[in-house]
Amino acid sequence: MIDKPTTTRAYIQTHPKWAVQLTAVAGLLESMPLEATIKWGAPCYTYHHKNVVGLVGFKNHCAIWFHQGALMDDPHQLLINAQPGKTQMMRQVRFRESEIPNLTILKTYMENALALVP
Numbered sequence: 875m876i877d878k879p880t881t882t883r884a885y886i887q888t889h890p891k892w893a894v895q896l897t898a899v900a901g902l903l904e905s906m907p908l909e910a911t912i913k914w915g916a917p918c919y920t921y922h923h924k925n926v927v928g929l930v931g932f933k934n935h936c937a938i939w940f941h942q943g944a945l946m947d948d949p950h951q952l953l954i955n956a957q958p959g960k961t962q963m964m965r966q967v968r969f970r971e972s973e974i975p976n977l978t979i980l981k982t983y984m985e986n987a988l989a990l991v992p
Contacts, residue, residue: 882910882917882929889931895969896929899938902977903927906984921991927984937966938980942990950979 879885882904886896900917904910908919908926917929928939940946943953943965953965967983969975 878912878915880912882912885912885917885929885931889936891971892931892936892969895936895973895975896931898975898977899929899980902975902980902984903929906988921988924991926987926991935968935970937968938975939964939966940983940987942987945990946983946986952979952983 879888882896882900886893886900889896903919906919908921911918911920913925913928916931918925919927925941927941930937930939937956940953942963944955944963946953946965948965952967954968955961955964956966967975967980
């Protein structure tokens with residue numbers, strides 16, 4: 875049986891294809907007033923015990939999930955609903971192998987997400 879990751883770093887090691895993207899985004903998230911944990915087998919960052927954002931690696935892309943993404947401003951049209959009809963609030967920003975996350979833009983999205991936490 876494969877051990878499930880217990881930290882963001884351990885999760886990233888299980889997804890080497892996305893290590894550059896996930897490491898860059900994790901570094902940004904760790905510079906913010908968030909608490910890192912593992913939920914649903916992937917990194918999840920909370921603020922005042924509320925889920926704010928998660929990281930996940932898939933076969934063809936990796937993503938940052940915003941738990942209240944439907945309420946966020948999206949000036950760069952990055953947020954997508956990965957499961958229309960199923961997911962009401964969550965939105966994600968996807969990255970492909972050759973894409974490097976724009977951390978300046980993501981920081982503004984993170985600040986917006988934090989502002990939504992009561």
